[in-house]
Amino acid sequence: MSVSPVDPAALAETGTGPGGDRSGAGFVGRSPGQLAWARLRRDRTGLVSGAMLVFFVLVALAVPLIEWAYGVGPREQFQSRLDGFGMPLGYAGGVTGEHWFGLEPGLGRDIFIRLVHGLRTSLFIAVAAAVTTAVIGVVLGTVAGYLGGWVDAVVNWVTDLTLAMPFLIIALALTPTLALRFYGQRDEVPAAFQIGVLIAVFALFGWTSTARLVRGQVIALREREFVEAARASGAGLGHMLFRQLLPNLWAPILVSFSLAVPAYVTGEAALSFIGVGLTDATPSFGRMIYRSLDYLQTDPAYVFFPGVTIFALVFAFNLFGDALRDALDPKSSR
Amino acid sequence: MNAAEPLLRVRGLTKHFPVRSGLRSRGLLRAVDGLDFDVRPGETLGLVGESGCGKSTTGRLLVRLLEPTAGTIEFAGRDITHARRRELRPLRQDLQIIFQDPYASLNPRHTVGRIVAMPLQVNGIDPPGGVKARVRELLELVGLNPEHYNRxxxxxxxxQRQRIGIARALALRPRLIVADEPVSALDVSIQAQVVNLLRDLQRDLGLAFVFIAHDLAVVRHFCQRVAVMYLGRIVEIGDRDDIYQRPRHPYTRALLSAIPDVGALGPAGRIRLTGEVPTPLDPPSGCRFRTRCPRAQEVCAREEPTLVTRDDARQAAACHFPEAGPPTPSHPDAAGPGGAVVDATPAGDGAGRLDGNAGEVAR
Amino acid sequence: MDSPQAAPPGPPDAHPDAPGTPDDRRPAVPQPRVDDEPYLRVDDLRVRFDTADGVVRAVDGVSFTVRRGRTLGIVGESGSGKSVTSLAVLGLHDPRRSTVTGRITVGGRQLVGLPEDRIRRLRGRDVAMIFQDPLxxxxxxxxxxxxxxxxxxxxxxxxxxxxxxxxxxxxxxxxxxxxxxxxxxxxxxxxxxxxxxxxxxxxxxxxDPALIIADEPTTALDVTVQAQILDLLADLQAEFHTAIVLITHDLGVVAQVTDDVLVMYAGRVVEQGSATQVLRRAQHPYTWGLLSSVPSLHGDPDADLVPIPGNPPSLIHLPPGCAFHPRCRYAGDRSRAEVPRLVPTGADGHLVACHLPPDERTRLAAGALSERRLP
Incomplete structure (x- = not known):
């Protein structure tokens, strides 16, 4: 005997709207967004991870301030504090009151300030890439889902094509080729260009999941009667997409955005690690971890700080994304 | 009855949906297959039938949410069958729709005020006194607290949600409203409130209605004329009293007798229809009802009956062998079981229903 | 229906061939045998759900009995607790999210608090369920x-x-x-x-279950098909000698197939009795309201329906006293303060939970029911 429909049935029956009986209790309507916010605030994991994210973002925004207060630049070398083998003097990779997270072996640069700079770079790339993919994905997904027909077929076809392209190979091939094309062999490639290429590569490959998600949502919404009601009133395409559909898409868009950012953080690290992303001149998580691996045995503190930071950042983002989904759509998980 | 020109004139209205299941087998789902009817200004026409009879598709065709395959729809003398969105715009104001599902028909991310104001906004109408005042007026009209504007x-x-949907439909001061099962998702006690509201609005504003429902009892309380649909066709159409008291088509009679009546205790002595509605992908030849009809004969499989007024009847019925007399009551007290022809109880009467006092029928 | 206080629980099949009480309203169909002892006995059932917004008292002190061969109709609108009651009988509430108290005795075995695997053995064998949506x-x-x-x-x-x-x-x-x-x-x-x-x-x-619980079994069906299914259930009941609990919002269905009726409002029983008593001689204002708001095929079609004003209450913020009082035109101060108990009306087995004095209620009943649109 199937017993699956039990709990929804029971809850559906108890779910009478509060509109009837407390009509005297003030007329302040609580919007779905406010309700989600209230749910989010009750979720301790969401609060803690959210606070961590706010902290990371604040740090990234305040980099010049931190640098000024800390008094050390990201490219400054402190060779005097290294021993003859290029290893930092002192304990735990040279942690002192001046160099909070110690020094890099070899070049003797300050790890803390490089980490803070790396955080800014990584977050900027990840957020910019996530925004770009969200915009592309939402536009294509909405249009394909709402219009259907050949538009939908074309978008689906392009999506499948994109998914079929090998991300790593194209990234490996594209980045150096582009640098060569614009700057030749000799010129130094500016950091802005490298960052731009990374964002473009992520955007090129990242939009498909958002587009598919949004398309599915729009197809479900399209059949809803409030959409038909707007059409029956003579609403045009713009009204349908932006006034009727988009407000109902914020939840999936926000959730996929908050889960895309950590993916791009690790993606940037991975690409920089294999040498396609940024060069050593721009501090980033990927380059730091790449360099630290040479000293894994001799100076484990060097890999520890960037490793823990990137782990905390990605973990906080993912936890927050989950909490956000639970808050926006309470029926999805439990 | 109003003798004026019909507000809505539908001729040969047809909607076929192409069906692909898998890659190959294609077919045509004949959802609506040649409807003719008129709705005069201020008149209420009920469109009744079981699921799959095409009544909801008809409603969506009328407000041009679906594109008709064939036939014409004339509204206030203008052919709107294939009118484009811009051409339709002035007509949208006259022709509105109310939906069945009070949960799906309102945008969950919009406030009530925005929902009701949507038709005004979309058509760029700025009513005297402003949109907000008009919305409050509408909310009050449908019995909601205008202070709930921001909820x-x-x-x-x-x-209450269904009332919001009604307020939205009224925003443009339409002349005809298509109501697609507006009360069937509601609880009994609430259903009566909404039916009464619609009746008041119809009376006070002189609205014409196409009222789509599967519940014949609700339709009886709302509509002056009734069209009974079966598998994409109208099988009987006429004035309410003729349809309910002297139904001619066997399907109408079966439908009427299948409704369990509160007033009649005990098992029903109804016309038992066997089987279910055939698929509109492959409707039966000739009369579409013949596969379930207790009176079907050989000619019914060959010839499709036309919707005509015959003998002394006032309503039109599409049947080769129409019946006469009052309907078979849906309770056992008056008639024998399953009788196609019923003994002559006075029209509309039926013994053994709720009669107020201790009028229990001893059996 | 037996009043819940009477008749001790006993094995249901103690007298499998006991002569059934002749059912005076069903001469046409095969005679169902009716046991003397109730097969299902529910005593003071309470089901609570703890939600983020507060405690939902979905069922609040419901008692009834059903004998084999009889059909009990549970009528109510959404949120009345009728489905929650039926799920409790099958032990289908998740104990992590709900609290079920009271006694549910099926064929002499008490179910509430029984471990899941014991209930599962009963489910499907002794008690079966028919859902609204077979798909x-x-x-x-x-x-x-x-x-x-x-x-x-x-x-x-x-x-x-x-x-x-x-x-x-x-x-x-x-x-x-x-x-x-x-x-x-x-x-x-x-x-x-x-x-x-x-x-x-x-x-x-x-x-071959002894008890079938049918939760809105015909709501998703067309009327002509509904008629077939209701006939089928009645035939099968006569053949298999089952007790049936039929949950529905449709008073027409209740009138057609049930022997006894329980009217629920906001988790409580407001009226119970035989179908004749509840539908013909209703004593509770809510039952009156339900009866008069159903559109009928008889009577004056141009007369307005008589709806129940207002909306069903939220189960989290139940009105004090009689839960129906905000929608009841006969409500007095007592209705607003004190929850009415289910008391006998005088007629055999007919119970009502209303503060109106019995003689006034009887007088009002005649008036309330004659408001129906009669020919």
Missing amino acids: YPHEFSGG | SALHPYYTVGRQIAEAYRVHHPRAGRRAARTRAVDMLDRVGIPQPARRYDQYPHEFSGGMRQRAMIAMALVN
Whole structure:
């Protein structure tokens, strides 16, 4: 005997709207967004991870301030504090009151300030890439889902094509080729260009999941009667997409955005690690971890700080994304 | 009855949906297959039938949410069958729709005020006194607290949500409203409130209605004329009293006798229809009802009956062998079981229903 | 219906061949035998759900009994607790999210608080359920026949595959599905709505249960198909000697098939009695309201319906006193302060929970019911 429909049935029956009986209790309507916010605030994991994210973002925004207060630049070398083998003097990779997270072996640069700079770079790339993919994905997904027909077929076809392209190979091939094309062999490639290429590569490959998600949502919404009601009133395409559909898409868009950012953080690290992303001149998580691996045995503190930071950042983002989904759509998980 | 020109004139209205299941087998789902009817100004026409009879598709065709395959729809003398959106715009104001599902028909992310104001906004109408004043007026008209302007749909019960949907349909001061099962998702006590509201609005504003429903009892309380649909066709159409008291088509009679009546205790002595509605992908030849009809004969498989007024009847019925007399009551007290022809109880009468006092029928 | 206080629980099959009380309202169909002892006895059932917004008292002190061969109708609107009651009888509430108290006795065994595996042995064998939507209650990836056969083998572990198949085909045949042997191998989506509901009924009856709980079994069906299913249930009840609890919002269905009726409002029983008593001599203002708001095929079609004003209450913020008082035009100060108890009206087995004095209630009943649109 199937017993699956039990709990929804029971809850559906108890779910009478509060509109009837407390009509005297003030007329302040609580919007779905406010309700989600209230749910989010009750979720301790969401609060803690959210606070961590706010902290990371604040740090990234305040980099010049931190640098000024800390008094050390990201490219400054402190060779005097290294021993003859290029290893930092002192304990735990040279942690002192001046160099909070110690020094890099070899070049003797300050790890803390490089980490803070790396955080800014990584977050900027990840957020910019996530925004770009969200915009592309939402536009294509909405249009394909709402219009259907050949538009939908074309978008689906392009999506499948994109998914079929090998991300790593194209990234490996594209980045150096582009640098060569614009700057030749000799010129130094500016950091802005490298960052731009990374964002473009992520955007090129990242939009498909958002587009598919949004398309599915729009197809479900399209059949809803409030959409038909707007059409029956003579609403045009713009009204349908932006006034009727988009407000109902914020939840999936926000959730996929908050889960895309950590993916791009690790993606940037991975690409920089294999040498396609940024060069050593721009501090980033990927380059730091790449360099630290040479000293894994001799100076484990060097890999520890960037490793823990990137782990905390990605973990906080993912936890927050989950909490956000639970808050926006309470029926999805439990 | 109003003798004026019909507000809505439908001729040969047809909607076929192409069906692909898998890659190959294609077919045509004949959802609506040649409807003719008129609705005069201020008149209420009920469109009744079981699921799959095409009544909801008809409603969506009328307000041009679906594109008709064939036939014409004339509204106020203008052919709107294939009118484009811009051409339709002035007509949208006259022709509105109310939906069945009070949960799906309101945008959950919009406030009530925005929902009701949507038709005004979309058509760029700025009513005298402003949009907000008009919305408050509309909310009051449908029996809602105008102070609830800033609330969201999830804060309302099913009946209140349906009132919001009605207010939205009224925003443009339409002349005809297509109501697609407006009360069938509501609880009994709320259903009566909404039916009464629609009746008041119809009376006070002189609205014409196409009222789509599967519940014949509700239709009886709302509509002056009734069209009974079966598998994409109208099988009987006429004035309410003729349809309910002297139904001619066997399907109408079966439908009427299948409704369990509160007033009649005990098992029903109804016309038992066997089987279910055939698929509109492959409707039966000739009369579509013949596969379930107790009176079907050989000619019914060959010839499709036309919707005509015959003998002394006032309504039109599409049947080769129409019946006469009052309907078979849906309770056992008056008639023998399953009788196609019923003994002559006075029209509309039926013994053994709720009669107020201790009028229990001893059996 | 027996009043819940009377008659001690006893084994249901103590007198399997006991002469049934002749049912005076069903001369046409086979006579169902009716046991003397109730098969299902529910005493002071309470079901609470703890939600983020507060405690939902979905069922608040419900008592009733059903004998084999009889049909009890539970009527109410959404949120009245009628479905929650029926799920509690099957022990289907998740104990992590709900609290069930009271006594539910099925065939002499008390269910509330019993471990899940003990209840599961009862479920499907002694008590079966028919759901409103057979499409979601049937598994889409197994053939209909196989699901029925599986349901049989769960409670008959020694039955072989072939025996189970034969049994399932028999049941499909019994519920009026043409070509049952061929239909056995079809999937739910190949069945029409009415056929699916017949298959659900076949599955419910395959273990010859003594009690069937049917939750809105015909709500999703067309009226002509509904008529067929209701007839089928009545025939099967007479044949299999089952007790039926029929949950519905449709008073017409109640009038047609039930012997006894329980009217629920906001988790409490407001009126109970025989179908005749509740539908013809209703004593509770809510029942009056329900009866007069149903559109009828008789009476003056131009007269307004008489709805119940207002909206059903939230179960989290239940009005004090009688939960119906904000919508009741007869409510007095006492209704606002004190929850009315279910008391006998004087007629045998007819109970009502209302503060109106009995003589005034009887007087009002005559008036309230004559407001119905009569010919």
